[in-house]
Amino acid sequence: MKNISAGQDIDLRVNLGGILMNNPVAVASGTFGYGREYEDYIDIAGLGAVIVKGTTLEPRHGNPPPRIIETAAGMLNAIGLENPGVDVFVNQYLPYLFEKKVTVIANIAGNTIEEYATIAARLEGCQGIAGIELNISCPNVKQGGLQFGTDPVMVKNVVQAVKAETSLPVMPKLSPNVTNIVEIALAAQEGGADALSMINTLMGMAVDVRTRKPVLANIFGGLSGPAIKPVALRMIYQVYREVDIPILGGGGIMNATDALEFIMVGAAAVSIGTGNFVNPQMAGDILAELYYYMQENDMKSLNEIVGIAVQK
Amino acid sequence: MKNISAGQDIDLRVNLGGILMNNPVAVASGTFGYGREYEDYIDIAGLGAVIVKGTTLEPRHGNPPPRIIETAAGMLNAIGLENPGVDVFVNQYLPYLFEKKVTVIANIAGNTIEEYATIAARLEGCQGIAGIELNISCPNVKQGGLQFGTDPVMVKNVVQAVKAETSLPVMPKLSPNVTNIVEIALAAQEGGADALSMINTLMGMAVDVRTRKPVLANIFGGLSGPAIKPVALRMIYQVYREVDIPILGGGGIMNATDALEFIMVGAAAVSIGTGNFVNPQMAGDILAELYYYMQENDMKSLNEIVGIAVQK
Amino acid sequence: MPIMEKGLVINHQQLAQDMYVMEFLAPSIAKECKPGQFLHVRPGNTNDPLLRRPLSLYDVDQEKGSISLLYRVVGKGTDLLTGLKVNDYIDIMGPLGRGFSLPESPKNALLVGGGVGIAPLVYLGRVLKERECQVTVMCGAANAGQLVVDDKFQQLDITFLSATIDGSAGYKGLVTDLLVTQVKPGGFDIIYTCGPEPMMDLVALYAAIHHIWGEVSLEEHMACGVGACLGCARRLKASDETYAKVCKDGPVFNMKEVEF
């Protein structure tokens, strides 16, 4: 992939609100571990960005199994944010990625606004982080478990609190489980978000008819994969019309045509999630095809088509 | 199918908040026309109910094409409520269905609360309607196009207004494009709803990468089919825990196992939508398989398993 | 009456890089078929692709009870079809839609097809010949390799003229150029056409100028195929307020009704 980004006329670089990516194809949080897990299959330094698994302040063991189940053109997951905590991330995982010259976006999650801020503070000054993605699809324990991402006021507050603790670009990741995604996006922008990541998973479930119980031990899980692509495109379209900050688009991307759909509704860059499980080389394949598309269409930069399908 | 519902020990009948169905398998509004279109393929009088195409006060021409596009395990539609208006429905379509002894549920849609009420009044006293399904995924023109179904107050008001004009059971059909489906369901119940229909389509879109434009002339469309099943199950599960009225469940049902999943999260009966396009005999096939399942499991009524997967 | 049936595949051949012909036994449907109608075909058993795909009746042998389809691979549905082998079953509904109007008395008919739009004109040609019509077919294609049905028309003793973009067979250019520049007008009583819209547009114009009665076969994305979903809407004239359903009111329409 590296030689691709070195193409002479074509500039693949993306400035995602201050997050500098060599190319527009990132891999999504929770679907690529800490990068290393996929090293045998793909040059992880050649990816636009590796958004690492969600990190919390304290280590978390995650939910009991079953944690995943396939659905029609999609899958449900209820991992429960299993992760070793921010200190282990910073001390054990990050240095390796820095050494390998991987563009890393940290993904952070908290139970309270203070927790988000504390994690951001711990990441401040660490070498090798290009930006922070805020997973706001988490229950706010102080507000009775209401998800941060479903309330504009909470969204604004959490973004503001994180911005106050970090010099890194901050990119909240919007939950699609809301009535009005534009309102949430505008709140994030008001809070000082540098970019938006869209979308996180749709909340769903599955039943095991044999046992007559929910399949997932957690009952509910997040729906990802091609099934959700139409919803993701619609939300990005709606938000692109209203916000001034760049959007990282994803949700069910499986090939370059899918990626182009996201770019045309306003995504400045894309993220591959569930697709990595189907083909660990998918991000690289898509990047190569995007490059080919740009050549074919005499393009110098993807910016020429970002949002081109959107009627403002 | 008829001899199936005549089974001696097994009682397939469902009382859906006053809507009396001979069996629990209905076909969903907009996917089965006025029944007659599928007469060559299936005994429409043997269906639990035929929910006919959405009816408005005045005739509507619908949206320009393209109106539909397939997506991964789903489809988007933006028909735009093409229909001949309530008078034609009552005078031209209903008598035929009445004569054929079809269990008909009318589906009505309006631009204002008054319109809903007027349509309901026109249906009052018409022979051959078992109940009214309220499509509240429509823009409220008086409220700047905000969908009725996304605001609990509007939901309550529109249900109340319709209840005041009709002696028929009233079943609002909930939009899944909301942050809090339980709040909406409770509002509908407070407004006097006799049953709930869940779920209508998720709002989505698709892009034609070649033309660099949205595929649908209407830009946005409703996502249906197996892709949305996990979301439908989750919402029914959540609502079943909180409401006291029966639920008609649907969204991506393609076989009896799917139907059982819906029943186990709380649906008293199910509706087949997009599945009819794939197999016009699907509703009959599912009914036969449900019957077989009940025999195998020594069940007298599906009530024995309605909501069995739900932890109250 | 249209029905559902499982057709038993008895022949399946690749005719060109992306063109296939498949024949299967489906006697109950076969006996109801008329030229211009279509079948609604389920390409696979899983949920992706989900919907059926409309394919025209390419040929029907009512005695044998068999139906043939001619299809071009353009996406995942048609791609899946190529995997069907002899003795496999194909899940079909049909025959659907309003087919071509057939003349009561023998006429001099011109059939103009473009690309895979030639498909319904083979069965139409056969039936017109049975009705003792004189039939001329003009077929446009990208190149000689894409002209896959000439022998079919020869067997039916139908005059076959071809046009290829690259000139590798027949007239070099568009089939409509062939029609306008090379054919003496006035010879035909009736024109049928199926193919890309710009082609059909010109054919309809030609028919209008020469006062020839004619029909076109239209395409639109379909879900149900039976008039239930209203997905295949088409505004026939720009001035129309209402929409026609291509699956039920068509796919064949009178040329005069349609504005391209």
Place this chain on the structure above:
Amino acid sequence: MPIMEKGLVINHQQLAQDMYVMEFLAPSIAKECKPGQFLHVRPGNTNDPLLRRPLSLYDVDQEKGSISLLYRVVGKGTDLLTGLKVNDYIDIMGPLGRGFSLPESPKNALLVGGGVGIAPLVYLGRVLKERECQVTVMCGAANAGQLVVDDKFQQLDITFLSATIDGSAGYKGLVTDLLVTQVKPGGFDIIYTCGPEPMMDLVALYAAIHHIWGEVSLEEHMACGVGACLGCARRLKASDETYAKVCKDGPVFNMKEVEF
């Protein structure tokens, strides 16, 4: 190092109503394989089914560069696999996971398999024989028709004992009954087992009672197969706070680590 490869199918046979064995050439992967590891197989090209399916290495011929899988059709993924023909390609990742620990010096090994859980024990048996172990296999199945691998073990000169529920072959009853009631304890140094959890539970109990070292191969739903998604979590002991990843830490675990 695990990689992605397209295996060229060279043999594909139905062994029983729902059991198939497929052999394909995948030399780069084959040379990395160890018994107990698995491949992550993409069942089709469309989005439904979406995820890969984990299947154990049933046998590997490193010289020939070929791998065999033994699978039971239980759902749409395995159903799609049955459609692969000789000369088709199969999309695989692997070899994945931690395989069986192999004894340094020759041992007397017992392999207990249930149902399709017998699959990884064939390749294991082959390698143990290469290491000059004495190997006994006990295999449980519903009936004689499901005992599809006896000849494989015979070829390897491995003692093969079977148990069928209906008594149509070998001992009548569960393979664990065979183990507990019919086998003189103390003869084995090492036990490997793969199959239904209740069976493995009893085998592990047997091993514990008789102080025999042993390993089990576990199953869990998988997405990535490489330790990235944390989907295949398994609490090994009820008292554990943390979860193991079956795809990466396993699928083979020491019997003592696991509580069923």
